[in-house]
Amino acid sequence: MSLYCGIACRRKSFWCYRQLSTYVTKTRYLFELKEDDDACKKAQQTGAFYLFHNLAPLLQKSGHQYLAPQHSLFELERLLGKFGQDSQRIEDSVLIGCSEQQEAWFALDLGLNSSSSINASLQKPEVEKELTGSFTELRKALYQLNVKDASLLSTAQALLRWHDTHQFCSRSGQPTKKNMAGSKRVCSSNQIIYYPQMAPVVITLVSDGTRCLLARQSFFPKGMYSALAGFCDIGESLEETVRREVAEEVGLEVERLHYSASQHWPFPNSSLMIACHATVKPGQTEIRLNLRELEAAAWFRHDEVAIALRRNNPYTQQQNGAFPFWLPPKFAIAHQLIKEWVEKPIRFTLPV
Numbered sequence: 001m002s003l004y005c006g007i008a009c010r011r012k013s014f015w016c017y018r019q020l021s022t023y024v025t026k027t028r029y030l031f032e033l034k035e036d037d038d039a040c041k042k043a044q045q046t047g048a049f050y051l052f053h054n055l056a057p058l059l060q061k062s063g064h065q066y067l068a069p070q071h072s073l074f075e076l077e078r079l080l081g082k083f084g085q086d087s088q089r090i091e092d093s094v095l096i097g098c099s100e101q102q103e104a105w106f107a108l109d110l111g112l113n114s115s116s117s118i119n120a121s122l123q124k125p126e127v128e129k130e131l132t133g134s135f136t137e138l139r140k141a142l143y144q145l146n147v148k149d150a151s152l153l154s155t156a157q158a159l160l161r162w163h164d165t166h167q168f169c170s171r172s173g174q175p176t177k178k179n180m181a182g183s184k185r186v187c188s189s190n191q192i193i194y195y196p197q198m199a200p201v202v203i204t205l206v207s208d209g210t211r212c213l214l215a216r217q218s219f220f221p222k223g224m225y226s227a228l229a230g231f232c233d234i235g236e237s238l239e240e241t242v243r244r245e246v247a248e249e250v251g252l253e254v255e256r257l258h259y260s261a262s263q264h265w266p267f268p269n270s271s272l273m274i275a276c277h278a279t280v281k282p283g284q285t286e287i288r289l290n291l292r293e294l295e296a297a298a299w300f301r302h303d304e305v306a307i308a309l310r311r312n313n314p315y316t317q318q319q320n321g322a323f324p325f326w327l328p329p330k331f332a333i334a335h336q337l338i339k340e341w342v343e344k345p346i347r348f349t350l351p352v
């Protein structure tokens with residue numbers, strides 16, 4: 001959103017001002033809902049709910065696309081009533097955003113058991129039948145959702161998972177209680193506040209000037225290669241993580257670094273993916289693979305990568321039994337990083 005505004009600002013200031021004021025209004029409204037439990041509860045009355053079951057979102061298939069249906073508070077209360085549950089369960093929901101008209105959006109998991117609720121898990125097949133949808137694994141559905149829903153459901157899943165795994169204080173062992181919006185949890189005995197966390201991860205596309213380095217882990221789908229990724233160690237800067245991860249995984253030393261973009265990634269837990277381009281020292285391109293981390297890594301030419309980016313159906317096995325070389329789907333920041341490298345030369349700004 002900020003990048004969007006930044007671009008628009010330089011082109012059309014009046015239009016941009018209107019966009020910004022809508023954005024600011026929305027942001028202030030969400031801030032209020034996070035701070036004020038009563039305001040948040042009130043917002044549920046006119047809000048919309050996205051439903052999950054054991055972290056799988058409820059989706060409806062429409063052709064090749066998945067749609068994420070919204071439910072009103074009234075529909076949700078009716079559903080819970082039908083399955084013999086009281087509406088107290090709705091307090092387990094978390095705030096995940098709002099529309100420009102300030103309709104608040106919430107996510108609620110009907111499968112996870114909450115320590116603060118007497119309600120048991122709802123049976124998945126019965127709920128699916130009632131709501132004419134299916135609870136679908138997010139990782140599988142992500143690429144058949146539009147960008148808005150993919151991003152919203154990723155946030156929702158990450159937040160629901162965090163609440164599910166932080167129900168007790170790590171100091172006192174006593175239960176923690178979420179605020180209405182789900183933006184924090186507080187220990188009932190010592191008032192320690194816990195906030196949802198993301199682990200920073202760098203993802204780096206290494207180039208030698210003409211080729212780029214792509215790698216695969218053994219659990220990747222067959223034929224898929226991606227940029228190098230790795231979690232930041234405590235105490236490290238972004239530049240230090242890039243340098244260490246590239247050295248650890250492929251035995252190369254990177255020279256210059258250029259920040260590209262970032263993305264929240266909900267798998268396996270919540271990560272903040274920080275995407276960068278980097279170059280290796282001239283003439284030092286021999287890959288020394290760390291087999292404990294990677295299954296394979298190789299240098300790829302510009303034309304090979306450009307073709308792979310356009311590949312629509314990567315799972316098609318070739319006649320010789322092999323799988324074609326393909327790249328992560330559009331929604332993944334790895335795809336955007338590789339596309340950026342294919343489309344325009346990168347100006348390297350930061351020494352590592």
Ligand SMILES: NC(=O)C1=CN([C@@H]2O[C@H](COP(=O)(O)OP(=O)(O)OC[C@H]3O[C@@H](n4cnc5c(N)ncnc54)[C@H](OP(=O)(O)O)[C@@H]3O)[C@@H](O)[C@H]2O)C=CC1
Nearest residue numbers: 199201203226229230231265267268273328332333334335
């Ligand atoms: N959105 C995108 O485009 C992409 C996203 N990714 C994501 O980036 C993440 C990191 O990439 P990956 O190459 O696996 O990372 P690493 O190279 O850092 O290797 C992963 C290993 O690091 C250890 N580790 C250290 N800190 C953490 C932590 N905070 N959370 C989990 N594991 C940790 C674990 O080892 P052990 O289990 O031995 O303790 C784990 O198996 C992945 O989760 C992946 O989903 C990756 C590529 C593309």
Ligand SMILES: [Mg+2]
Nearest residue numbers: 228229230293
């Ligand atoms: Mg890695």
